[in-house]
Amino acid sequence: MKLIYSLLFIFCGLAITSAQKTYTVQGTVQDFHDKTMLENAVVKIGEFSTRTDKTGKFSFKQIPAGQYKLVAKHPDCNDYAENVGVTQDVHLTITLEHHVNEIQSVTVHGNHKSNGSMVVKTLDRSEIEKNSTENLGNLLKNISGVSGLKTGNNIVKPVIHGLYGSRISIVNNGVRMAEQEWGVEHAPNIDVNNFQHIDVIKGA
Known part of the structure; x- marks a missing residue:
């Protein structure tokens, strides 16, 4: 009986120790x-x-x-x-994941007055063909005032006078590209060989 009681006490002690872990x-x-x-x-x-x-x-x-x-x-x-x-x-x-709060659409009417500071630089088809293996970010670095933010071998976001990402609007045939809203690891998903010319508008 003493041996049985001793074993019971040992098992009870182990159970209490485990419960307190x-x-x-x-x-x-x-x-x-x-x-x-x-x-x-x-x-x-x-x-x-x-x-x-x-x-x-x-x-x-x-x-x-x-x-x-x-x-x-x-x-x-x-x-x-x-x-x-x-x-x-x-x-x-x-x-x-951040989500965008939906709001009711807002229509703004106004007249644009040119301040004379808008500058347009164009890369024509010949310039594009010379750099056909480059992505958009690297290609645009050929324009004065444009640099690139590189975060990978083929990940380059255009930088215009220090602005990049959502501060720069990239429009492809009238459609605004959403990649600029994402993080620095997302470059514009554009094949430069699909275009006859590429315009960079500063001060728009």
């Missing part, structure tokens, strides 16, 4: 498109809640083992949710 759940929250770390995002796991720091990091300590629903939120982003099983220390990388 806790783990750390940590990770980062970043933008889906350009991988920018998001500060002040709200992260919840079960009944616990915290916010990310300036580097997009969050951490929960002493989380008991179990199954939890993890939710991450940030202004102007779609909410993120997943089920997380905690049986050991967990590290997560969470990506949130």
